[in-house]
Amino acid sequence: MGLSNRLKNRVDIYGKMDFINSFGEIDFRYSKIKSLWAEVSPQSGKELSGKGNTIYSEISHKFTVRSNAIPNLTNDMYFMFKNQRYDIRYFNPNYKYSDSIDIFCVLVVE
Numbered sequence: 001m002g003l004s005n006r007l008k009n010r011v012d013i014y015g016k017m018d019f020i021n022s023f024g025e026i027d028f029r030y031s032k033i034k035s036l037w038a039e040v041s042p043q044s045g046k047e048l049s050g051k052g053n054t055i056y057s058e059i060s061h062k063f064t065v066r067s068n069a070i071p072n073l074t075n076d077m078y079f080m081f082k083n084q085r086y087d088i089r090y091f092n093p094n095y096k097y098s099d100s101i102d103i104f105c106v107l108v109v110e
Helices: none
Strands: 009-020 026-049 055-066 078-081 084-093 100-108
Touching (some): 026 078
Antiparallel strands (some): 026 055, 078 084, 084 100
16 A cells, blocks of 8 residues: 555644734744645553552654655644644654654654
């Protein structure tokens, strides 16, 4: 199956953008860079104990996109998919399909 058949999810990528704040200083804020097509697949999940006898889960996902879709990909970017935020942990080339990159993310629950 070709890559174009697998990229069925429309996602938004956000990254740091510079701006001048009210004090005239250069600061940054997260802004939408662009929308792109991706394959989103859950990878793993685990339950962890938190402070105050709380339990939370950490769910990781893999986003597969075309290699040239995000030219300056960095770890401080994040995806928005179905109104949920996915922080990028790491990424590497897809060794089976050279025209794509695998981006491993964790679902952020606020």
